[in-house]
Amino acid sequence: MTNTSTPVVLVTGTSTGIGLSTAVALAGAGWTTIATMRDLGKADALRSAASEAGVALDIRSLDVTDHDDVISTIDAVIAEHGHLDAVINNAGAGALGTIEAMGLDRVRAAMEVNFFGVVDVTKTALPHLRASRGRLVTVTSVGGVVGQPFNEVYCAAKFAVEGFMESLHPVMKNLGVAVSVVEPGPVMTEFVANSDADREALVTGADDDYLPAIDSYLARTRQAFAPGNAQTPDDVAAVILSTLTSDDPAFRVQTSAAATAFTAIKLADLDGSAVTGLTAGWVATA
Template sequence: MSTKVVLITGTSSGIGLSAAVSAARAGFTTIATLRDPARADALRKAAEAAGVELDIRRLDVTDPASVEACVAGVIADHGRLDAVVNNAGAGHVGTIENESVDEVRKVMEVNFFGVVTVTKAVMPHLRATGGRLLSVTSVGGVVGQPFNEAYCAAKFAVEGFMESLAPVAATVGVTVTVIEPGAVASEFVANVGVEDNAAAQAGVYGPALANYLGRTRSAFAGAQTSEAAAETITEALTAGRPAFRVQTSEAARGFVVAKLADLDGSLVQTATSAWVA
């Protein structure tokens, strides 16, 4: 296992940080990447506390040159790439009447096209090793959620992209898996940027947004830890034959099962309408 090399994006905090530490504990040579290396202090401290070593490198998923340079450097220094975890992403709360199309494009750029860019760069190397491609999506990649239009659209896109790629990649020996967390206690929610007075500024959507935010705070009060979610990623990295779709908790499984069995869409619409009513 010590010869296997995994590259993980978005490791400055949350699931990505925990996944990097967990993979290193499992024996992988772990390339922990992040957009801004100046934000790597928490990552270094976590690795030191766990007694593991990480190869920390810069990779900005929205910058193809950065992606190519990082991957080329990994191959030059380690000679191989056995697994990649597409984890980098950013949350977004809003509704289309109140925001610009450019804001939606920005969400898609980070959460979808970033995954596409990294995937394109690493596929030849994963093909060479019969490797694994994991992408952290969300239960929001299965169930569309109020005021998450852009974010869920991006995560739906990743799920569709990977579901379509999986059988093609399998013909050349590459295993594709999507990891679907539910609520996770991490900096991800804090980084969404929803201000305390957001509902008051939402115009006619204010009451619905206030109800949604109240429901969301309640859901995250019992959130899964990032360490627990990361364990699921490591299991998918080390399993003999991982499933294509993997949830990180019982709560996540319970959340998506209704959608996957909801042929006419009524179950999901009934559930999510209650969040804003």
């Protein structure tokens, strides 16, 4: 990056989790941090975290599925700061469920936030990132590499993001912009606390034939997200900061050794049998 003034970064989806921790970490590392979220009514946790860390954040509303909002937000950042040095695409939403029981409106909504929102923010920011020779970091998931049961729509969106960014990477490298994707594995969330609600959502509208596989999947996922197995949002934020500030960042970055081992199964799996053999065990009923 060529700017000698304080670098400016825009982060999407900062009301909770990875986005919240990333915004605070970047501000602590000296970045002017534009922390955005769809609903500013949910900003209290971010404000509290920033106050506890002793950092200042510029918190703004941004709905990544609203094209006009994306344009006006990035235009305002440029008008106020004169440059934009990095974007962290983090905003996203889960879409747990079996496709047979999921309405297409829900499928489209998940694609809007998880894929088209990333595309729109990226497209709008790229002229400014080229001017600053900046960085574009997108939080995907190990689910952007390995398709996972009952996450058909979520994984499809993350696969699309990975393909989009992988295709964009060499073009932007020629133009001075470093493009990376960061792939977390399980991160401590409210999954275990909400597991009953997740089961209810999964079985709603599903044929009874699905129930044994659903319970097998949820049991495996509870274990994966348990303390000691899952990372914290702060762990992931540290990897994002390291990627953002690296002299020569990799395109694909996993956030833990477990995530690296998991994605390696797919990346070395030429015929697909290793991945499908692995995930079949997640829904085994005998």
